[in-house]
Amino acid sequence: MADVSFQRVRKAFGSFTAVSDLNLEIDQGEFVSLLGPSGCGKTTTLRMLAGLEFPTSGDIRIGARVVNDVAPGDRDIAMVFQSYALYPHMTVEQNIAYPLKKRGVPKAERPAMVAKTAELLHLSELLKRKPKQLSGGQQQRVALGRALVRDPKVFLLDEPLSNLDAKLRTYMRAELVELHRRLGRTMVYVTHDQLEAMTMSDRIAVMEGGILQQFAPPTEVYNAPANRFVAGFIGTPGMNLIDGALAQEAGGWVFRGPGLAQAVPDLGPEATSGAACLGIRPEDLVIGDGPIETQVRLIEQTGHENIVVVEIAGGPRLTGRVPGHRLWRLGEPVRCGINAANVHVFAAGPTGVRLNAPIQGAVYSMQQSEAVQ
């Protein structure tokens, strides 16, 4: 049974619609990321779940209960804020104990619970300090502690790692995953960082313009993006998206773009002739061999691999990814090919839907993407 569900939820601020017609079912114990660029409605969604905003229409359920009009404190949730929102005038101990105090946990029981949480998060030495005397990472752990100290039904995390430096972020990411496994609680995690979403989540809800674009496990979001937006948003460097047209020819469907023609198998029934978009992941662009004539425009060396940007004469630029020892000179002509099994076809328009069946070699692609990350 779904632990958290949004049913036709809409949220408008005046004439601006922040979230429209959101349907989302999150299972018990699942780690779900709400992912999208700034202003996509992910934080509004989380705040509605927390009770800090109220939906304009639709129902939000936690467990079996509709919580639309339930105060944040009565929803049995805990939340970690991006700014941590530690109470500056309270010590670490008082900060962690505050939710207990507000929920009427007897005074005598609080210290033991605080101590247990502090130990879990390596905060025992810091209990008497004020938030200002802590480093960013420590503050972050206190914020987590305040959420963990009682055993809420759902954890809400609003970009909790975005204020940490890169190294600490990687560390805390692993810690959070570990914590989630140990607690087995439902967690809803808001982030604009696809790496966080990909590495931590059971499922990712990709949002854009207040609309849910895709809700699926990370591998599926990567390998079978539901539409052009998801395809372009997920993956670094981003998927090559080439505008062109589909045509039905003797051998089946063919995509024709500037300087290239590509047979596309497995098109669904909704495919029609006319404007369309071809998506190719950088790892599926074969550089150095193939029918497409290009020139090398840019090479970014990252050590273990090189990101190569090539330009089709009179056409678009494509990004490819090759092992670190392969180099070309800038301007050098080079032939390119496309790994035909792994192409994506989308209908025209910024959120044009996916037209071909999910890619077969999903596992292979995922491993590659992990190697990059």
Next chain:
Amino acid sequence: MKLRSILFNLFAWSIVLMVAFPLFWMLVTSVKPQFELFRRPPTFLPETWTFEHYARLLYDTNFLVYFRNSLVLSTTTTIVVVVIATLGCYSLVRFRYRGRESLAFLVLFTYLLPSVVLILPLYLMLVQLGLSNTIFSLVIAYTTFALPYALWLLRSFMAGIPEDLENAALVDGATRLGAFRDVILPQLLPGIISTALFTFILSWNEYLYALVLVNSDNARPLTTGVMNMLISSFNIEWSLLMAASVMMSVPLIIAFAFLQSYLTRGFGAGGVKG
């Protein structure tokens, strides 16, 4: 470098001197016997020290009544203003409603009018309400001009408190009022203290409204009371006046001494960092 620091020190000390000398003179005059006051050349330190002026003020005049009036008046005004301003700025900062900004501006607008313009309508209103000649009428009058400024002062403090703090308290199980008490108020404390001090000083030193609205000795505050008692067209009782001034300054000095650290902390940090 050395010269610069000497010049800077000279400059700073000359300003200090300019500010401090009248205070020093007030103190000295209040303990000089009457016959020494107008001697030429003047004596910097009194040759004979006397506290007779203080004694006369306390025993022979209405000074203590005025003092009590001022104390009651200023304290009440401060409490009223701080309570309204705190809740008001909470509303102005945290809630969204139609006309919020214009309301905030309108409040300030009353502050822009010269008090002379407001004083007559206010007087007539207070008479109609049957409140003329009471301390309470002054509380109302002072609130009208202290509140707008207090509201704006506190509003900036309030705006500096991250909304997430309050949201966190709400999620942690506090009611809105509980979150206000547990999280907002402690953060706002430096602002509240600055505002309270400001309001207290304003009401303590106010003269014009007190002159117009109150003319019975039972309700007169120190400013008009002392003036009325010691300054007449024919004579100014300098020693008594200075003694009264010293005693008028004492409560403010005490308040400042206690709250100074809060005041500087308030203007410095504001508790914005989460």
